[in-house]
Amino acid sequence: MPDRTFLDWPFFEDRHRALAEGLEAWAEVHLPVDHHDVDAACKGLVAALGAGGWLRYSGAGAGEALDVRSLCLIRETLARHDGLADFSFAMQGLGMGAVSLFGTDVQREWLGLTRAGKAISGFALTEPGAGSDVAVTATTAVRGADGWVLNGEKTYISNGGIADVYVIIARTGEAPGARGLSAFLMPADVAGLTVLDRIEVMAPHPLAHLGLKDVVLPETALIGRAGDGFKIAMSVLDVFRSTVGAAALGFARRALDEALARVQRPRAGGGSLADYQMVQGHLADMALQIDAAALLIYRAAWTKDQGVARISREAAMAKLYATEAAQKVIDMAVQLHGGDGVRTGFAVEALYREIRALRIYEGASDVQRVVIARSIMG
Numbered sequence: 122m123p124d125r126t127f128l129d130w131p132f133f134e135d136r137h138r139a140l141a142e143g144l145e146a147w148a149e150v151h152l153p154v155d156h157h158d159v160d161a162a163c164k165g166l167v168a169a170l171g172a173g174g175w176l177r178y179s180g181a182g183a184g185e186a187l188d189v190r191s192l193c194l195i196r197e198t199l200a201r202h203d204g205l206a207d208f209s210f211a212m213q214g215l216g217m218g219a220v221s222l223f224g225t226d227v228q229r230e231w232l233g234l235t236r237a238g239k240a241i242s243g244f245a246l247t248e249p250g251a252g253s254d255v256a257v258t259a260t261t262a263v264r265g266a267d268g269w270v271l272n273g274e275k276t277y278i279s280n281g282g283i284a285d286v287y288v289i290i291a292r293t294g295e296a297p298g299a300r301g302l303s304a305f306l307m308p309a310d311v312a313g314l315t316v317l318d319r320i321e322v323m324a325p326h327p328l329a330h331l332g333l334k335d336v337v338l339p340e341t342a343l344i345g346r347a348g349d350g351f352k353i354a355m356s357v358l359d360v361f362r363s364t365v366g367a368a369a370l371g372f373a374r375r376a377l378d379e380a381l382a383r384v385q386r387p388r389a390g391g392g393s394l395a396d397y398q399m400v401q402g403h404l405a406d407m408a409l410q411i412d413a414a415a416l417l418i419y420r421a422a423w424t425k426d427q428g429v430a431r432i433s434r435e436a437a438m439a440k441l442y443a444t445e446a447a448q449k450v451i452d453m454a455v456q457l458h459g460g461d462g463v464r465t466g467f468a469v470e471a472l473y474r475e476i477r478a479l480r481i482y483e484g485a486s487d488v489q490r491v492v493i494a495r496s497i498m499g
């Protein structure tokens with residue numbers, strides 16, 4: 122059983138403690154799921170998370186605000202039980218993040234579906250030539266008589282191929298660079314949108330390279346104002362980067378649990394590995410990194426929930442520290458398992474593969490360092 126004392130920290134209210142307990146009970150019954158067919162698994166998880174009421178937290182309707190502490194608690198709980206469950210929850214939030222923050226009433230109708238688990242969403246930001254540097258986005262959206270016409274390619278799009286709706290960032294050209302982008306809401310069945318490739322990765326989940334050829338979207342698809350797409354994308358990432366840290370925290374907590382159980386097993390020659398001070402030292406380092414990550418994550422989430430407009434620095438610190446720390450914690454858990462640590466079927470082997478992408482997506486670790494450095498340099 123993982124340490125639950127953090128729930129008594131002053132960052133949380135009683136509703137957060139009730140949420141964490143309720144989701145824990147649900148996860149013990151419903152997770153993990155079979156991962157062999159990731160598309161089917163994710164579709165089933167979205168439906169189950171919707172039926173359980175958990176996806177309500179993934180979006181914000183008119184007059185509501187995303188509760189970042191709830192998002193983080195849900196992600197760390199789900200990640201501790203099943204990485205794909207965390208992924209399915211997270212993408213409903215990230216995919217619809219721009220709509221939650223900036224959508225019109227009509228655009229928010231999609232939220233009714235994604236928050237009920239009846240539609241799947243994706244965020245189409247990254248391009249073959251524009252990864253960390255969003256300002257060089259090349260996909261174009263040109264205003265025509267029938268609305269906007271989009272052309273280009275998007276890659277590494279999570280839920281690509283199974284999503285019902287995407288938020289897409291494209292160049293509308295109001296100004297060069299970051300100031301000439303806009304955000305659009307794009308149903309997946311629109312003519313001209315195709316899946317060019319499915320991308321296979323070391324911790325499999327639905328991921329695709331998308332092509333857009335003369336995709337026509339109505340004027341009402343524009344989210345916020347034309348030219349604000351970069352700021353909209355960054356505002357979404359400000360909210361969701363802390364939650365990536367929370368997912369990493371969930372993986373790390375699971376790794377510590379697995380390591381503790383392993384080293385406390387009786388050994389053939391008597392005693393257990395936990396009797397050795399060097400092993401205890403490793404356990405202490407793991408617990409320390411987990412608590413430090415949790416403090417940074419819930420500091421960022423609490424700050425955003427107080428209504429602070431920009432938490433770029435806090436969110437970057439949370440994501441950077443938590444994902445890097447989780448990698449180290451999981452690596453040590455693998456080490457403490459000996460040969461079983463790298464053996465298929467062992468939880469730590471899966472965690473070792475699952476954590477790696479979190480140091481890359483939603484802003485690689487060095488991007489977070491850039492954001493932090495800029496914030497302290499003023």
Ligand code: COS
Binds near residue numbers: 256355
């Ligand atoms: N919220 C609101 N506005 C923001 C913002 C934020 N978090 N971050 C930047 N902006 C604004 C800036 O204030 C600036 O506004 P003005 O033009 O009015 O001055 C504008 O956006 C451009 O900002 P900046 O000059 O910092 O842009 P850069 O191109 O230098 O941004 C980084 C660089 C690396 C920080 C950015 O491209 C980034 O975060 N990249 C990572 C991409 C990513 O996470 N991809 C995830 C893919 S998986 S979904």
